[in-house]
Amino acid sequence: MKALVKQKAEPGLWLMDVPEPAIGPGDVLIKVLRTGICGTDLHIRAWDGWAQQSIDTPLTIGHEFVGEVVETGRDVADIEAGDLVSGEGHLVCGKCRNCLAGRRHLCRATVGLGVGRDGAFAEYVALPATNVWVHRVPVDLDIAAVFDPFGNAVHTALSFPLVGEDVLITGAGPIGIMAAAVARHAGARNVMITDVSEARLALARKVGVSLAVNVAETPIAEGQRALGLREGFDVGLEMSGRPEAMRDMIANMTHGGRIAVLGLPAEEFPVDWSRIVTSMITIKGIYGREMFETWYAMSVLLEGGLDLAPVITGRYPYQDFDAAFDDAASGQSGKIILDWTV
Incomplete structure (x- = not known):
């Protein structure tokens, strides 16, 4: 099968023929339909310091995907061939204190799909059935392909009650924009988002933010005044990983404010x-x-009319992966999709 591989310990990616993955009794084999390009994939392609410390080559990369089940292991129940599925990209040990307590997202031994094991930028991917999410209601394939980062946005945005609250989001990358859409949909009074990219701020306006501010030109405090806020923001969602963004957010929160931090410095x-x-x-x-x-919340939000279409700004056949990665790395795009059906 064709797969996008980090073949060598140097910048670049290679489209190669690799063996189709085998599955065990508790696994599911999935024919990949579409994938989303993540910042993690950009780091791996660039072979930066993080990638050099985290990745063993060769490795099939990618963790954002939607596909169709083609085979299940003998112990798998409730998942059948033909099901449309996405995958939870964090594979956990199942044995530690948090896993046994049902807090699998806190597992200390998490292995990342497309980082610690072969991933989804391929014609087929294998996953444990416990990591497979079956789409029980109709969903656009592009949106289903980005359920992983959509989940990051939902987890962050719904960390604190939002109804009637004034929300500040620093970082208008794709996840920040999705978080803004969630906050509006969940009943926030005002949602202000900041960035230095006018193209991404324009995308944020399409999902209905109250105010999109270029902090290279306008300080957060001025945006706060424009919204008529007297005491600061109630909830902050830090999505950029930028030191100045975190400091500015803290300076503009109301007393008793709550901040959820997804951006990784x-x-x-x-x-x-x-x-x-x-x-x-x-x-x-x-x-x-x-x-x-979080996955249940994502599906319910979409059923309830949440529109993420503006966040998808490009789709490329997988053979044109270099152009797709350049687009995703430009800082001007939303989510970029690779189509594996062409």
């Missing part, structure tokens, strides 16, 4: 802990999705 940085303490601000780190509560 490249290195340590100082924050105003005195402000956090005296303003009694709650900060919660987010990684991945709650298994599978």
